[in-house]
Amino acid sequence: MMSTAIFVAVATLLVLFLLLMTKRQEAEEQERDQATAATRCECRDVLQRPELVLRIFSREDREFVFQIGSPRLQRIYQEERRKVALHWVRKTSHEVSRIMRTHRLIARLSRNLDVAAEAKLLWQYLELRFICGLLVILIETLGPHALHDLASCARELSQLISQTLPDAAAASSVASSENPGTP
Amino acid sequence: MSDSAKLVTLSSAYDDLQHRTLSGIPCDLARLIYLASTRDYNSGVYHHEGLSARYGPESTRVALRAAHKDIFYRLMALSLEELVNELGIYVRISREAPTGFIHAWQELEPYRVAVPMEVDSTMVQLFHSNIRLALEVLRFRQEHSQPYPSASSLQPLLGR
Numbered sequence: 001m002m003s004t005a006i007f008v009a010v011a012t013l014l015v016l017f018l019l020l021m022t023k024r025q026e027a028e029e030q031e032r033d034q035a036t037a038a039t040r041c042e043c044r045d046v047l048q049r050p051e052l053v054l055r056i057f058s059r060e061d062r063e064f065v066f067q068i069g070s071p072r073l074q075r076i077y078q079e080e081r082r083k084v085a086l087h088w089v090r091k092t093s094h095e096v097s098r099i100m101r102t103h104r105l106i107a108r109l110s111r112n113l114d115v116a117a118e119a120k121l122l123w124q125y126l127e128l129r130f131i132c133g134l135l136v137i138l139i140e141t142l143g144p145h146a147l148h149d150l151a152s153c154a155r156e157l158s159q160l161i162s163q164t165l166p167d168a169a170a171a172s173s174v175a176s177s178e179n180p181g182t183p
Numbered sequence: 184m185s186d187s188a189k190l191v192t193l194s195s196a197y198d199d200l201q202h203r204t205l206s207g208i209p210c211d212l213a214r215l216i217y218l219a220s221t222r223d224y225n226s227g228v229y230h231h232e233g234l235s236a237r238y239g240p241e242s243t244r245v246a247l248r249a250a251h252k253d254i255f256y257r258l259m260a261l262s263l264e265e266l267v268n269e270l271g272i273y274v275r276i277s278r279e280a281p282t283g284f285i286h287a288w289q290e291l292e293p294y295r296v297a298v299p300m301e302v303d304s305t306m307v308q309l310f311h312s313n314i315r316l317a318l319e320v321l322r323f324r325q326e327h328s329q330p331y332p333s334a335s336s337l338q339p340l341l342g343r
Contacts, residue, residue, distance in 0.1 A: 051260065052303070052306060052309070055259065055260075056309060058262065058263070060263075061262055061263035061264075065263065065316070065320075068320065068323060072323075073316075073319055073320065076316065077316060080312040080315060080316055081312070083308070083312065084308050084309050084312050087308050091304065091305055
């Protein structure tokens with residue numbers, strides 16, 4: 001009962017945090033829209049380059065820095081990449097919001113709206129905003145390589161569990177030999 | 184002048200810049216700094232006397248701007264390790280003492296004015312961040328007396 005209450009409280013806090021962040025971003029975006037016409041001059045094709053994302057979240061760069069073996073350098077690297085990654089997520093979110101605002105204005109004037117297509121678009125937009133919010137939280141709290149780190153952590157934990165529970169491993173191998181069709 | 188004639192002039196100006204001027208500069212970072220230095224700080228307009236005399240000011244401006252962007256994107260495609268090597272070469276050809284060079288670059292951040300105009304802001308942030316990191320790596324190597332990359336390991340970069 002107690003654990004359920006804690007879970008609900010944490011989930012509520014997380015949703016509130018996401019909502020607050022989205023509101024703050026909306027306000028910032030509107031200010032930026034009014035103030036900076038220069039942003040519109042930026043090359044849109046460059047923004048979409050997947051190489052840019054690969055560079056920001058590059059594991060090769062991280063391995064290079066970690067091989068040097070300086071904790072100070074590692075700290076600076078994490079901080080630098082965190083800043084760039086957050087900038088990229090916020091900018092992506094901002095760009096999509098701007099496109100959606102323009103689309104909303106055009107849709108208001110349209111006489112033959114496709115409701116299903118509009119609903120699908122809205123769902124995709126909300127999904128993206130949610131992912132961006134989640135990415136911001138992950139990058140802020142765990143760093144730019146959060147997802148990879150979490151996956152590595154899960155893999156290490158599962159290995160640890162299988163090592164500490166040899167019976168379970170034996171049981172699972174017996175089960176798989178009994179049911180060769182199951183993976 | 185017709186559009187095709189303009190295009191030919193522009194292409195010639197770009198090739199001339201690549202083959203006569205930029206090929207003589209040993210690394211992309213030095214090329215980037217050189218091209219940024221041909222740009223007026225106040226107007227953002229590029230100038231090059233020699234090229235202007237041959238191809239006219241407009242074609243020269245466009246060629247310089249295009250070359251500046253090309254080299255910036257090339258630098259952005261480098262891994263951090265490659266950028267550290269690139270910066271190492273630049274430190275050497277500057278003929279400044281590495282410690283003084285690194286200190287000056289960390290204090291003054293002159294690389295900020297080396298970025299072309301109308302480039303995506305995330306890319307600019309990443310470039311600044313990578314240069315700051317590369318400077319930190321060079322500083323760490325300097326403090327721990329790690330030698331700069333050997334001449335043989337720099338060959339692929341020098342040949343670019």
